[in-house]
Amino acid sequence: MGLEATSTPAHTTKKKKKKSRYEMENLTTWLLKQEQAGNIDAELTVVLSSISLACKQIASLLQRSSIINITGAQGTVNIQGEDQKKLDVISNELFCNCLRSSGRTGIIASEEEDVPVAVEETYSGNYIVVFDPIDGSANIDTALTTGSIFGVYGPDQPCLVDLDDDSTLDQAKEKCIVSVCQPGSNLLAAGYCLYSSSVFFTISIGSGVLGFTLIPNTLDPAYGEFVLTHENIRIPKTSKIYSFNEGNYDLWDEKLKKYLDDLRKPGLNGKPYSGRYIGCLVGEIHRMLLVGGIYGNPKNKNAKNGNLRLLYECAPMSYLIDQAGRKAIDGCQRILDITPEQIHQRTPIFIGSLKEVEKLEEYLS
Structure with a gap:
């Protein structure tokens, strides 16, 4: 009996090569x-x-x-x-x-x-x-x-x-x-x-x-x-970690104070939110990318426009957070929607897990 030629269906696609656990990509x-x-x-x-x-x-x-x-x-x-x-x-x-x-x-x-x-x-x-x-x-x-x-x-x-x-x-x-x-x-x-x-x-x-x-x-x-x-870092939608410099508490507006006061109260599981503050925006965002939470650097009585720079700090970090599927705002609008007017322009910022930022927005509205 002669051998019959076989053909591969046109719709068949080549399997993607599985990456070895020992393979490194720089x-x-x-x-x-x-x-x-x-x-x-x-x-x-x-x-x-x-x-x-x-x-x-x-x-x-x-x-x-x-x-x-x-x-x-x-x-x-x-x-x-x-x-x-x-x-x-x-x-x-x-x-x-x-x-x-x-x-x-x-x-x-x-x-x-x-x-x-x-x-x-x-x-x-x-x-x-x-x-x-x-x-x-x-x-x-x-x-x-x-x-x-x-x-x-x-x-x-x-x-x-x-x-x-x-x-x-x-x-x-x-x-x-x-x-x-x-x-x-x-x-x-x-x-x-x-x-x-x-x-x-x-x-x-x-x-x-x-x-x-x-x-x-x-x-x-x-x-x-x-x-x-x-690869493909995604921030958890919610996490009971907040990062604010609470030394400025008395300089914040009443709505923000109420938000922080409620975070410190025990929740349904009997535990309040955990406070973490490194004093370095990179450190705060890095932790947040991996475990979630919310970071805030709000305006206050001594800094009407906030403390962080829009172009050098807030915009790049907001871009990352947006790409990781979460949210960054100045309290009223998305950071990425702000039109800069000066190169050293400052802005308040609240950034982090989607549900945590949305919870904050309810207090600020």
């Missing part, structure tokens, strides 16, 4: 895969790689900060009137240098800089990068949690500096950058790097949130390699 490989899939372009790949390099360098310095005498105050004050630590200044310089050398960044805006920095045209690209080089710098001298926060805005709206009016160059740059940096529409990527018992790099490019953990690299022991350890 950040560079992941970025290249996203580029190949058309999720990001080659220029954004370079920008994000440059940011990760800056984070590795900062992590290395933090681990050795006490030994090489870079703790303590710098003796200078930033544009917000805050005393700068030595590592505030050093980390800002590291971020700026890495972004300049990428050749893909057009304008850099840092919490530590008075005005946006336009990259020299020879080395310039189209992307705008905003960042807080060291969040929670008050924790440096006691070796507690710190972090870096970043956001990348796209080149689809060129930032053209117009000097036809009476504005100075610095004013024109600020006007230009706030016109482009619209968190709800032009923010293409955002994330943070946590410096703690481990170094954790969290990122979103608009299709979920992923986490990479820094591991030693035998070829480059000073910096190591970010390896994918957390």
